[in-house]
Structures are given as structure tokens and as C-alpha cells.
Amino acid sequence: MFYTNYDSPVGKLLLAATERGLAGVYFENHRHFKGSDGWVRDDGNAILADVKQQLQEYFAGSRRRFELPLDISSGTPFQQQVWQALLDIPFGATASYGELARRIGKPAAVRAVGAANGRNPVSIIVPCHRVIAGSGALTGYAGGLVNKQALLELEAGDRLI
Structure with a gap:
């Protein structure tokens, strides 16, 4: 798992991705965050860079739909x-x-x-x-x-x- 941080208008977010896609967007004090042990910080990760850009557009009001690869395989x-x-x-x-x-x-x-x-x-x-x-x-x-x-x-x- 790769991660980076993003300072958003709703607070600091931790963004996480696998090679397959975005796997996490967590708020500070996120109720169900399991921790980042073993994760690798990668501020240059291409998926995470796309996430930051699209979140910036969302918060600015110019994006209504995200176009990102997702990896939600952690769920049942x-x-x-x-x-x-x-x-x-x-x-x-x-x-x-x-x-x-x-x-x-x-x-x-x-x-x-x-x-x-x-x-x-x-x-x-x-x-x-x-x-x-x-x-x-x-x-x-x-x-x-x-x-x-x-x-x-x-x-x-x-x-x-």
C-alpha cells in the first residue's frame, strides 16, 4: 500500500493506493481506520497524484464525478x-x-x-x-x-x- 497526505477544506486526508487503484481516503480521527503499518509513503505515486487533482477540482466545485481506478478488494x-x-x-x-x-x-x-x-x-x-x-x-x-x-x-x- 502506498500513501500520501492531502490538506483539504475538510481537514487533512490520508490517501492510500495499491497498484490496482485507490484503496483509501481517510479523515484524521477516521472511526474505522486500521492503521498504516507497512505502508510506503509515495508522494509521487501517479494514482495518488490523480486523486489529489480530482479532489482539488471537487472542492473547487468543478468536478461532480470522480474518474479513478478503485481497489475496494479489502471489503467482503x-x-x-x-x-x-x-x-x-x-x-x-x-x-x-x-x-x-x-x-x-x-x-x-x-x-x-x-x-x-x-x-x-x-x-x-x-x-x-x-x-x-x-x-x-x-x-x-x-x-x-x-x-x-x-x-x-x-x-x-x-x-x-
């Missing part, structure tokens, strides 16, 4: 299914946990979908911040609810930078 098959479904939630839109469970054909798995959503290792790029409670309330975010709110506001047209 169910988690990967949920993470893939997150990619279908459009910029500026939200979906409930129940709606996401229905989209993957498992309408009774709302809690499991919530748990998988919370374990998404590729924050922002795989937009788990777009998933909210059925009531419309903001609930859990491994990067903190303040950051979830900021990302949703950015996508609603409010600029962070």
Missing part, C-alpha cells in the same frame, strides 16, 4: 456490493439506508447496509456521505458528522474554498 463481497451501489448516487443527491438496501436487492438488510456504508474505505470518492436516515436526518459518518454536513453543503452549491 457484501460490503463491495454496497460500496459499488454508492457510486450510483448522483452528485447533490442523497439516498436513505433503506433505499440503498432496496437498490442492491436486499430490502431487509438495512442495518447491514448501514454497517457496510460506515466501513467504506474510500470516503468522498465512494460517496457514503450521501446516505442519510429515512427521516432525512444525518446519521453516522466515519469522518465525523461535521464533515458529512460540509460535503453535502458543497454538493448543494455552497463552496468550501
Whole structure:
């Protein structure tokens, strides 16, 4: 695993990639970060350079969709299914946990979908911040609810930078 850091408008992010693609975008104090033991710092990594560029464009309001190779192989098959479904939630839109469970054909798995959503290792790029409670309330975010709110506001047209 290769990594670098990125100072974003929502705080310092740790970006991680394998040779196959982007494998992690972690906030400081990320709830489910397992650590970087054995990782190699590579500030010149081509994938990570692309991630930084696209994140810069996203935060500036000029990018609505990321075009990056992803390596989400760290998840279980169910988690990967949920993470893939997150990619279908459009910029500026939200979906409930129940709606996401229905989209993957498992309408009774709302809690499991919530748990998988919370374990998404590729924050922002795989937009788990777009998933909210059925009531419309903001609930859990491994990067903190303040950051979830900021990302949703950015996508609603409010600029962070």
C-alpha cells in the first residue's frame, strides 16, 4: 500500500493506493481506520497524484464525478456490493439506508447496509456521505458528522474554498 497526505477544506486526508487503484481516503480521527503499518509513503505515486487533482477540482466545485481506478478488494463481497451501489448516487443527491438496501436487492438488510456504508474505505470518492436516515436526518459518518454536513453543503452549491 502506498500513501500520501492531502490538506483539504475538510481537514487533512490520508490517501492510500495499491497498484490496482485507490484503496483509501481517510479523515484524521477516521472511526474505522486500521492503521498504516507497512505502508510506503509515495508522494509521487501517479494514482495518488490523480486523486489529489480530482479532489482539488471537487472542492473547487468543478468536478461532480470522480474518474479513478478503485481497489475496494479489502471489503467482503457484501460490503463491495454496497460500496459499488454508492457510486450510483448522483452528485447533490442523497439516498436513505433503506433505499440503498432496496437498490442492491436486499430490502431487509438495512442495518447491514448501514454497517457496510460506515466501513467504506474510500470516503468522498465512494460517496457514503450521501446516505442519510429515512427521516432525512444525518446519521453516522466515519469522518465525523461535521464533515458529512460540509460535503453535502458543497454538493448543494455552497463552496468550501
